[in-house]
Amino acid sequence: MYEYQGMGYLKNxxxxxxxxxxxxxxxxxxxxVVRDLALTAGNKLGRFDAVLGWCPKAVDSLSDRLIFKGWKDDLFNIESIFRMNNADVFFDSxxxxxxxxxxxxxxVSLDEEGFPRxxxxxxxxxxxxxxxxxxxxxxxxxxxxxxPKTGHPTTEAYFQTGLTTIISRGEIREIPNAAPAPLLVPVIYRPDAKRPLGHSRISRASMSILRGAARTVKRSEVSAEFYSFPQKYVVGMSGEDIETVDNWKAAISKFLMIEKDDISGDKPTIGQFQQASMSPFSEQLRTFASLFAGENGLTLDDLGFVSDNPSSAEAIKASHETLRLTARKAQRTFGTCFLNVGFVASCLRDEKSYLRRQFYLTTPVWEPIFEPDAAxxxxxxxxxxxxxQAVPGYFNTDNLPALTGLDPSSLPTSGMETGDD
Structure with missing residues (x-):
């Protein structure tokens, strides 16, 4: 028998x-905010932050390929529950x-008409x-x-099996239900025995790599100023000469004339420091991009480093093999979680405590991870x-859509035959 820990424990x-x-x-x-190492520029640059969109790309590249299609052997009509709750937005969110x-x-709750929300x-x-x-x-x-102003909770809910307690601005309301589980159902990504609530797609390694890449972009911006305007120097000027030459005018003038020294007759030597190169920063940023791509199953093309030769559909699938395996794993986990949602919602809708094993025949159906091309x-x-030909009926309209992503045609078959008797 499970012993409840209580609402205070869960809040902590x-x-x-x-x-x-x-x-x-x-x-x-x-x-x-990327923390600078303060080895060169320090804090003299003010609020200059470099931003990269690699983490959103890592999440969206996977989520955009997880397209939920529906249910197979839906004995309890849970499809209607999801469709009535804006399925397109619900699954993506x-x-x-x-x-x-x-x-x-x-x-999971009931709306004014008694339908699961x-x-x-x-x-x-x-x-x-x-x-x-x-x-x-x-x-x-x-x-x-x-x-909205303070961010403090104004309405809270504590979920137990058969009972939901709502606390809103000091008012406590208890709502009983017939579900054999709490009306709060988790949707988990990559759970394991140590972390049953899953792991984030944005890993610690991804955040560390992104911080290094952002610092590289910041340093390249600083170096670009010296790359555009190489620093110059003058050697051999006396103190009086330094006072008479305006620094800003000397920096922007196209032609600068400096007379000989009256005492020695020598003229100052003018030179220019070697122009800074942007190549090291580009190579370092590409290295960080390679590390980030390897961590998340992406390619350099996904992160903005476009290759010269466009890839075919098969080449794209081959380069995203790690992403495909990750998506397959996510489909299995999310499918079970969404089935749990349908199970709890069905119990609430029908006001009946079903058994979880009664839903074992219902299986989720997903769209293909990679949309097939004509070839x-x-x-x-x-x-x-x-x-x-080898095994008659092995492929039919039940299993081919899983490979092609195309629904069977609904056109009538009568009159489609060709040839005469």
Missing amino acids: LLRKKRDRVDLRYKYYEMKN AIISALIGGCSFIY LEVIDGRDATGIVDPVTNLLREGYAVLERD TLSAIGDGAIKLN
């Missing part, structure tokens, strides 16, 4: 985790929040204790509303014909 747990999730969101929103913070949460809450405002068997929560806590479709067609 959220307070510890909130800063970590906030940091990831700052990197995703490109609001992070839940997936992006889970990739950034490691997990997001779905708050699904609300996405990111990891900054919700937490809970995860059941390692079902990946459902044993108990949960969420901040439903915050004061790929032709290869799939040739392969399907040969396999069907």
Whole structure:
């Protein structure tokens, strides 16, 4: 029998985790401040920050390929629940929040008409204790509303099995339900036994590499000023000469005339320092880009270093093999989490405590990770014909859409036959 830890324990747990999730969101929103090493420029440059969009690219490149299509063997009609909750926005919002913070949460409630309502809450405002068997929560806590000025919670919710407690501005309201699990369902990215609430797509290595790349961009901007206007020098001028030559006029004049020294008859020697090169910064930035791409399964083309020869569809898929494997893993995990959401919402809709194992036949269906081009479709067609010749009926309208991403045609088949009897 599980012993509840209580709302106070979960609030302290959220307070510890909130800063970590906030940091990831700052990197995703490109609001992070890169600390300079202060070895050269120090603090004399003021508020000059270099911003790179690599972290959003790492998250979006994966989330944009995770397109949820629907459910197979939907015995409890959970498809209607997701469709009535803006499925296009709902799935994308839940997936992006889970990739950034490691997990997001779905708050399941009933609207005015008694139909399940699904609300996405990111990891900054919700937490809970995860059941390692079902990946459902044993108990949960969420901040439903915050004061826009102070950021303090104004509406909170404590979730237990069969009971949801809402605390809003000192008013406590208890709402019983028939679900066999709390009405706060986690959507987790890459969970494991040590961290059941998952890992963020924005890893510590990615943040460290991005900070190094941002410092490189900052140094290149400083060096660009000296690259554009090489520093000059004058040797052999007396003190009186230094006072008579205006520094700013000497720097911007196209022609500068300096007379001989009256005493010695020598003239000052004018020279120019060697012009700074931007190549080291470009090479260093490319090195950081290679490290970041390797960490996140991307290519240099994804980060803005465009190659001379455009790649074919097959070459793009081959270069993104790590990203494809990561997306496959995410599909498996997210599919189970979304099935948990449908399970809890179905119990709430039907006012019946279903068993989780009653939903084992319902499986999620995703769009192909890489959209096939004409050459790929032709290869799939040739392969399907040969396999069907060896094993009749092996490929049909049930499994081919998973490879091609195309839905079976709904045109009537009558009158489509050719030839005469």
